[in-house]
Amino acid sequence: MTGRLRMAVAAAFATVLTSSSLLPLVHNGNWIAKAVGAVVFVAAVGEGARRVSVPRPLIGTIQLVVLIPYLLLVLVPDASGPLPTPDALRAFGDLLNQGGDDIRGFAPPVPDTDGMAAILVTVVGGVAVLVDVIAVTYGQAAAAGLPLLALYSVPAALADSGLGWGVFLVAALAYLVLLVAEGRERLVRWGRPLSQPGARRGPTGPQRPWVRGSGRIGLATLAVAVLVPAVVPMTANRLADRDSGTGGSDHITTINPVVDLKDELNRPENVDLLTYTTDAPDPDGMYLRIAALDVFDGNAWQPSEQALTDVTRPLPTPRGLTPSVSAGKVTTEIKAVKNYRQGSLPMPYAASEVKVKGNWRYEDEGRLLLGDSGQTTEGLNYSVVSLDIKPTADQLRAAGGIPPEMEKYRGLPPAVRQALSATTMKVAGYGTPFDQAVRIEKWFTESGEFRYDLQVPKGNGRSQLENFLQAKVGYCEQYASAMAVMARILNIPSRVAVGFVPGHPNADGSYTVGSRDAHAWPELYFAGVGWVRFEPTPSRGTSPAYTDESAPVAPTTQPATSAPATASAAPSSRDPRCKLDECESKSPSASAAPAKHDSDGDTTRNVLVGVGAGALVLLLLAMPMLLRQRVRHRRLAALGRDAAEDGVTRDPGDAVLGAWQEILDTARDLGIRVQTSETPRQLTVRLGEALPDDADTARDALPRIALAAEQILYAPEAPQRTIGLAEDVRVVRAALLAAAGRGTRFRATVLPGSTFRRGTRAPEQSDRGGPEPEPA
Template sequence: MSTAIRLTLVGAVATALSVLPLLELTDTGAWLIQASLALALISATGHLARRLRLPVLLTVIIQLAVLTWWIGLMIAADLAWLGFLPSTEWPARFVAVFGDGAELIATTVTPIAIPNAVLVYLVGGAGLVAIVVDLTVGSLRRGVLAGLPLGSCYAVTAYVEGGGLGWWWFVLPAAAYLAVLMAENRIRVAAWGRSTSQHRHPRNPLQATDALARSGRRVGAVAIAAAVAVPATAPVLSDGFLSGHGSGGSGGDGRTIRTDNPILDLQRNLTRPDNVDVLRYEASDEAPHYIRTVTLDSFDGEVWQTSDRPVPEEQRVDEGLPEPPGMDIDDPDEIELHFEITDNYSSRWLPLVYPAQQIEIAGDWRYDVATLDVVSTDDDVLGTEYTTVSLDVPLDAEILQDAGSPDSDVEELTELPDELPESVIEHAEEVTSDAEGDFAKAVALQEWFRGSAFTYDLDTQAGTSTSAVVDFLEDRRGYCEQFAGTMAIMARYLGIPARVAVGFTPGTFEGDATWLVRAHDAHAWPELYFEGVGWVPWEPTPAARTGTAPEWTTEPREAPSTDGETPEGSDATTAPDDQETLPEEEMFGGGGSATPGETTRWPWAIVAIAGIGIVLVAVPSRLAALRRWLRWRRAGTDPVACASAAWSDLSEATRDAGFAWNTAATPRTVGRTLAASAGLTGTDRDLLDHLVGVVERARYARTHEQVTFLRGDTAVLCATLRHSAGRGRRLRAFLWPTALRDAVRAGAQRISAMLDRWESARSRRLKDAPLRR
């Protein structure tokens, strides 16, 4: 069996094994027949194209066409010409079937049935994996790159299933990947040459590698066994909010959330894959409530944090808590709440509904007078149950509008760093230019943040420093940390005392006045001070995350009829008539979580296609990085080779950034041109001049000395060039980097030269061949 056939078959079998984990998502395995035939067609097409010496890119295009044709036969054979040729009616059928499939998987959870509308996603995804594996193994002979596509189906299945998969589903793609590596390297070792032999017929070189193959199989088996067994027995580090300062808490089982200053890790908690339960609470009013954990009332220009808070022994919660600062309301209603903290949540701060007045809890817990936060220096809330009584403060827009000037006791909560960025000041003044009074200014800020100009995005860089706020105001994308922190900063600039509260949105209603709060309900919001009312929560985070804005944070409107009937079309909230009906959540705290019965899992087929697409998109940039790494590895410690590697890296980064690179110019000329084009100054200009000098000495000096830190300095300079480019140019460099373009161009030239040599040799053979009569 030839080497080409062997690698093609290994790649096909490996692909077939790698897609088997998708069986966990379906209620039947019948789709494997169509998928296997698709894999066979794609592998055969790839092998034939290589035999015909077609360019790699053309091979991939033909394979995509074959996959499309096969899917067309599955769903539109009745419309095909002669029963198998595509017709003009195929596109309409494709659109209809893919649309039906999207609708079906959007409303179905696994395991899912497999009509044609879903079959196209399964076979299409498996076919794309087969194309990438055939490309890396058969065409490029880079089996190590096949690990990404071979592992994609397992990764997608594990993500969709949430709780993990059986170990056997991991063994299949892992074994497939090791088979690819062993087959490729066995052929590579055999290519080193044949050993001398006294036999008339030398042994097949592959037979000489049998001992190595046996050793490789043993090592591979041990590696897979270790990968399965070790995670089950090794201790797991806590995956919490914060692993830094403060009291300890249990190391847990890897699911535990820890929190000392939770805003520092809000993003990690909101994006963690396991949305673990945090707490349950039962409220006497059956209404949703924001759960506040800690108040951040100090901003130093870098981060919102807690101020210094003395909590002497006389401030234990056993005797009750003081009235909330600034509130002057007679006999507000009370809400009794019972909390049950799960074993997944570790904190020295006590989750509460503000403002709490009474707390029944075991241990030494103490309150802060200014914020009514409750903290313990010895105890942990992990697995605790406690009961609290909080005030139901009657908030009303007219009351807030008529509030007096803030008391001097809270004046320090308007303090800001001396050098506040100009853009923050300009936006705050512009947004509130038509507002009169603190309430109107706060309303204007909230409406601006919740408007269409801003987008809720968890992929935003974490942080609330002044520089991060500037980036947030420029990009208009962020999550609750940026929205809350920025509104609080602007409110302080406008003279309104402000702070940031961190905790959780109300969670999911479970019935019997009970609510479940989970990790993804983590949230932050600003609190603004109004004399006579005290600290009032606001909600600048867009409705996509939080639902309707609190009614007391909107401008006063004409009161509706109060005759006891709810006007038609009103958004008024009604109490549940039975436990099957959920309390209305379109109020403060209405939007953080799905209600029971809603499908919160991503449709598995969409995730599969998206996962494969992400892998394919990431491949070019990884190949370019591998090319740079190999370049430096080959250079070793040779000064001339290192200078050449650095110059090549700079050339690629320059063209990635969109600047000209003249290969015919001297290094000094290239350096001057690049410095002027990219506007390099200071350290960056020094690094460029240093690199130019190194290259000149490597090319023209008689002796060469090893240059230290050359690779690191080059990487810094290249990163500066790439970051100086616009977004479009950076995206192009990521999807189709210069290093890969150069490699493809060089490969095409080599293939062209090889075909020319082959054609010349063939012509000579025909010319020299004797004529037959």
């Protein structure tokens, strides 16, 4: 492998390793294979352009131009052919726009959509071009770290809790590989240095201490960068994290309102965060909200991106609330403890007027106040006037149709809808959406089947929900997520709210909210009332008064009605698995057929992916064996040629030394120690002892191979014939294998140790005798 090709491989390898830092930004890593293909493609095009002596300023342009058809073929295969077309470019642009919408609409980790894959693969391909041009075409590996740093910095800045030391280590090692490869090639240009006998040798002679030292310095630097943060106290990304200093003061901080509830509820100490007083007639219903999660992609609930406006007095009327619903006013005075820093102002729903100092912005969809320019709740005293909305059960049952703008709160991935529809229908039955929602809440809280427990795996994605509904053990995160998902299956708009339950009362009439009061609950939307709270978590919080009224028992089958009555039934009494008016058949078997077809397609696709992954793993495992066989075949083929008869200027000594190297590699594969200080004759004696007793032919062949190697090393003229040595090599190798055990032979065949030393020449090759070569 030439030095330039080695640099191209190192640049591609560094880009691939660094691009792995993007994986935490997306739920699934299906896009990474396409990105790796783009990197390999760019490296191959660049190496080909350099081999045909294309001017350096044009190489990067050629790589970019050729990269476009690759991106079209892998990202929009239906619209693209061998050549880019306007339709393919238009489809590619639409895909990038979709990816931009996904970035603006989701918080990391975002769903693995086609648009996101297009953006990520395009970015990685562009970085691959920059790294290849800078590091290989212009030979400036250090400067190539800038695009690699940019590729790493974006996910490091966007990830809520950072990328972790593992991702950093991979990215840093990628850059180190690139620097070492360039340093090695720079030193090679100076010629071959002198070395002491027996010194380690690299592919171009003795290994240079400068290269060895740079690698050690780089690894030591990485070790320090990883280990120091592990022992130095850092601020954790938690709802309420306390770091006790030497002075005994508590430090409480919050980074993201979308918190890990389980960690907070499992804290050994309950850290006080807020105290408040209220004139609410029912303080037990005083839930304080800090986030509203309205997007579910099958893996987690996330807040959508919403517009922020200035805080007005009063705030806009809650969406969907009509004057017919009772809504008294409640005033709450809240005080945050000195070091509690939260970027979202904890408030009861639905706040109508807020008096607070600082820079705050209003988000109408979730009715939240968010800090601007680093504003937090630290030490704040503020007052909130909120509406104590008290709808009746009859008002909720009589809720009208859902307005079109609420359709986004009913979206679910098809796989989630299909997986949980049967359970939802069994529990909710038929009737009004409100009655169905109450049945779901009471199933969680009053059936006696569910148990509240924090010692379960965290998460609220599809797999966690399926496990939760089967095991029926979980905590508020799973209960809230499950009810919100089941409501969407019933076509009821829903979201998950995050905040605090009312806390515990004090003797002076105030309430204190601590870190263990962190909670999550579902909010469902009913026209004419707006967003209303439900409490499906047993033994946590309080159920609203409107859910205490008995709901009709869920029927096991759909009520029998005449055909006209069924046709004129309210939309809420239809099978909620049908989306709005898209149901064409009421036959259960007919509606189940497409799902079966989709399942079969998924199964076939999963089988193909599994077979492909298995084949790739087998190929990777077989690579050492295949490489070893290729090297052995090349050496033996070289021994079968006669340089004098061929009339070519081939040095027969290379073939002879290849024969001796094959004996050495066979010994290494079998675990026989080979010392570089031994002469061929000394090593022959040792290897002869390892041969079987009946291997007389091999005992005669081994000295012949060693003698030929000695003639190459020490005789003034190299021999002109090498025919016959190939058969000697085969005989000796077969005898060495026969003397080894079955397990040793298997290891030597499948995982030959000499393969991992590939690229090194025979230890004697650089010490060959003979006349001095004339200078060029």
